[in-house]
Amino acid sequence: MATLDIRDLHVEVDTEDGPKEILRGVDLTVKSGETHAIMGPNGSGKSTLAYSIAGHPKYKVTGGSVTLDGTDVLGMTVDQRARAGLFLAMQYPVEIPGVSVANFLRAAKTAVDGESPKLRTWIKDVNDALEGLKLDKQFAQRSVNDGFSGGEKKRHEIVQLDLLNPKFAVLDETDSGLDIDALRIVADGVNKFTSQGDRGLLLITHYTRILRYIKPDFVHVFVAGRVADEGGPELAEQLEAEGYDKYVRAATV
Template sequence: MATLEIKDLHVQVETESGPKAILNGVDLTIRSGETHAIMGPNGSGKSTLAYSIAGHPKYQVTSGSVTLDGQDLLEMTVDERARAGLFLAMQYPVEVPGVSVANFLRTAKTAMDGEAPKIRTWVKDVTTAMEKMQLDSSFVQRSVNEGFSGGEKKRAEIAQLELLNPKFAVLDETDSGLDIDALRVVSDGVNRFTGQGDRGVLLITHYTRILRYIKPDFVHVFVRGKVAEQGGPELADRLEAEGYDRYLHESTGA
């Protein structure tokens, strides 16, 4: 049983006109076995939350804490966080020219486990993960994300999720830009991951569409850098019917 705990998190970024606060006191607790959906309008700070947890240097945490089983994630480097059990599926996966997917995956797996994977089973694991995500086996010879379509990039992220099998996965708008078939493939991948029973997911999305395939245990509505409302899956249904307008009006009025 593991816990990812975010307490009163405040985050800012540097802009041309000085520092700008984006997260204004986020509280969230995710336990293994739980899937939390974070929904919110554009610019509400959803992606900032994802990148701040993962340790992107662009985002400065000004106060608050993020812990994984009591360990202070904010004190760790990006790679230490990953090795502690955190995975971020990015909205815009980065191209790394000249580095093959095969080499990248093997290096990542070795870093995670502290030892190189056994060649025979590893090759099979990679092939299986690619097949499940309906990525051609030739993908492993290509440079990481280079020349991949938007959908292929997202599917490759979930293939990595399956292979690295972290304790907690933060999925940052993994559904955006996917057609319905790709959305199903990606959702199946996430469901296999959560199906293990002891993994936690923080699913960040703008749309309710993916929640037809991935059932969240909790839904949090994110507005202006903090959680404005939370509830169960029924909250997603309400958002689908009403949109975010209600929250936006409330907060402008405040």
């Protein structure tokens, strides 16, 4: 069983007024086969956690640890983290004009696996992944995220998840900007990933609507850079009914 373990994580970013601490001691453990949902108001540190795990240079870790099966993740470069089995679906995927989806996916797969996929089986795998996300085969010839709709960008992220098949996936507000049909398609793709039984998922979201399609084992409430509460799926329903007010008030006391 693989384990992603986050202990007493402190992270800061540089601002015009100097360094600002965003994460203030986060503890979280995700094991293979588990789906964890992170919920919380804007500015609570959810995306900061995602990008810190992935190794974004904007976020400076000032304390704590992140380990994957006991190995120090924070000491790895971004590409080493990907090869170790970590994946981040970004909230705002980057446009790469001039680079086709097909070339991007094959380059990513080669970089993660350390060898190029066999062309004949790879084409079939790509087409199957696109079909599963209700994307036309011609989608592979378009430039990465260039002119994509919000739904296309998010579905492309899940195509990557399918083909790269990491140990642990961190999905940063993958549901934002999706209509109900696109949400179901994306959720089906995520459920295909977790159905393998030995993959871990950290799902960051503001809303419970995606949790109607992707059932979490654990729910964590983020407020002011800390985990303010934890529980099972019933906690998400409580948040839907009551909101985050009581946690925000407690954090400001």
